[in-house]
Amino acid sequence: MTGNTPASNTVAPASYAVNLESSGSVGSYLANESEFALYTFKADVAYSNVSACTGSCIANWPPFYVTNLTVAPGLNVSAFGTITRTGGAKQLTYTGWPLYLFVGDGQADQVNGNGVSDFVVAKP
Numbered sequence: 192m193t194g195n196t197p198a199s200n201t202v203a204p205a206s207y208a209v210n211l212e213s214s215g216s217v218g219s220y221l222a223n224e225s226e227f228a229l230y231t232f233k234a235d236v237a238y239s240n241v242s243a244c245t246g247s248c249i250a251n252w253p254p255f256y257v258t259n260l261t262v263a264p265g266l267n268v269s270a271f272g273t274i275t276r277t278g279g280a281k282q283l284t285y286t287g288w289p290l291y292l293f294v295g296d297g298q299a300d301q302v303n304g305n306g307v308s309d310f311v312v313a314k315p
Contacts, residue, residue, distance in 0.1 A: 208261045209257075223292065227292055228300075228304065229313045230312055231289070237288050251294050253294070254289065270286050272284045
């Protein structure tokens with residue numbers, strides 16, 4: 192048969208835009224699809240639809256956003272939302288808190304940004 196292949200009954204492992212990870216130093220935390228930690232900023236106000244991290248802050252703390260949100264088992268997709276930042280860029284929120292990545296996390300499973308400049312790993 193050429194062209195289309197019939198669907199298989201085999202299910203490939205799921206890849207989630209937001210995962211649950213764990214670290215001995217911080218416990219369970221949210222991470223992106225590549226297992227990089229997601230952070231919240233204490234200067235933000237939950238459900239305000241505004242991010243306090245602007246200007247030079249976003250150079251070290253890039254806003255996290257995905258178009259097609261999928262979440263790992265144990266997370267509730269309804270706990271996530273989206274805000275529109277000044278300038279029109281989108282940012283994902285978790286329980287109302289904007290989510291960020293940290294440029295100091297050079298590889299997956301690092302939480303180097305926890306406690307830096309009032310940022311903490313996002314907890315489930």
